[in-house]
Amino acid sequence: MFLLLVLELTDDSNKKKPVVVIVIVSISIVSGMFIVGWIIWFDLVTVAAATNNFSYASKIGEGGFGPVYKGVLETGQEVAVKRLSKSSGQGLEEFKNEVILIAKLQHRNLVRLLGCCIQGEERMLIYEYMPNKSLDYFIFDQTRSTLLPWHKRFDIIMGIARGLLYLHQDSRLRIIHRDLKTSNILLDREMNSKISDFGIARIFGGDQSEARTKRVIGTYGYMSPEYAIDGKFSVKSDVFSFGTLVLEIVNGKKNRGFNHADHDHNLLGHAWLQWKEDKVLELVDAAMEDSYVVSQVMKCIQVGLLCVQKYPEDRPIMSSVVVMLSNESVTLPQPKQPGFFTERSSRDTDLLSRKEKGCTENPVTITVCTMIINFVEEWQRTLTLVSSHSGGR
Structure with missing residues (x-):
């Protein structure tokens, strides 16, 4: 019919x-x-x-x-x-x-x-x-995190990068996910990563590169500064979320709620301090022990820091990210200070996703x-x- x-x-x-x-x-x-x-x-x-x-x-x-x-x-x-x-x-x-x-x-x-x-x-x-649930089910659990050795974590990072590149550039429409986080990365039987939950995604048409909303939605800890503060979102705000994911996968701790005895920075701030002091390998999750490849880990940390830089124009686009991660001969630029590099109160708690009732979709x-x-x-x-x-x- x-x-x-x-x-x-x-x-x-x-x-x-x-x-x-x-x-x-x-x-x-x-x-x-x-x-x-x-x-x-x-x-x-x-x-x-x-x-x-x-x-x-x-x-x-x-x-x-x-x-x-x-x-x-x-x-x-x-x-x-x-x-x-x-x-x-x-x-x-x-x-x-x-x-x-x-x-x-x-x-x-x-x-x-x-x-x-x-x-x-x-x-x-x-x-x-997806029989293996979501990424956060593994990496933030002290026991289950041992089931994700470095080679598998690197594969997961590459899978997320390729999926995001497709959304931003290779699909028929440019899609801004807006809520990229560990719980929205699902794992299939072979532990391959798949991006999920497009409920608050936005479609960009033509030459549109940025949009603004009056009602910010998403998950704090993964939001870029320009989105969380001014409601501006673009491919670069997704890149910031991706960089946060990368650092969480390497470290095994959440960005928001991260605790350290020497300071009150979040994970991004801690990673930046370790980078400046040339101690980046101390970021590596202890659950991986000696399973990781030093050059790969250091590259992922550097790419993660490049993605979470404070200003969106400093962050790479996903096509560059994929090249940097997959090509050993590429020389990476030096990262600048990440967004939200301020010490916060240890009493801060995670804020859950909030719904945006106003919609400016096509x-x-x-x-x-x-x-x-x-x-x-x-x-x-x-x-x-x-x-x-x-x-x-």
């Missing part, structure tokens, strides 16, 4: 332009799925059966969006199901944002979004299942996405009516 939607959308110049959206709908009774264009729309019965009716035993996590469950489809495929909590203040916009990006992003170092479920008040996202993209979602809801209501009438005959 085909449905042709002709929409009149208004661009920034207030001129109405016709946009044709062709939505292809097919119904599979066997699989219990709706396929709408590039999106697989799972029905509630299928998802409930896969997760044992969203049982506590199937629950594998919880975030601002809502609970996450492990599910097994009738085909035997394992999936992760993010179910929008009815009490969530941030989930609906994030849900729409991930649906917008579903057709845009395909890369081995990005978690694949398989589809979604919209039925009644339910809003769910279905992902490929209005055409959001409108098209909303129209598709509304169409699916209407189509499901029609199917229900047809089914009820057929059953009454």
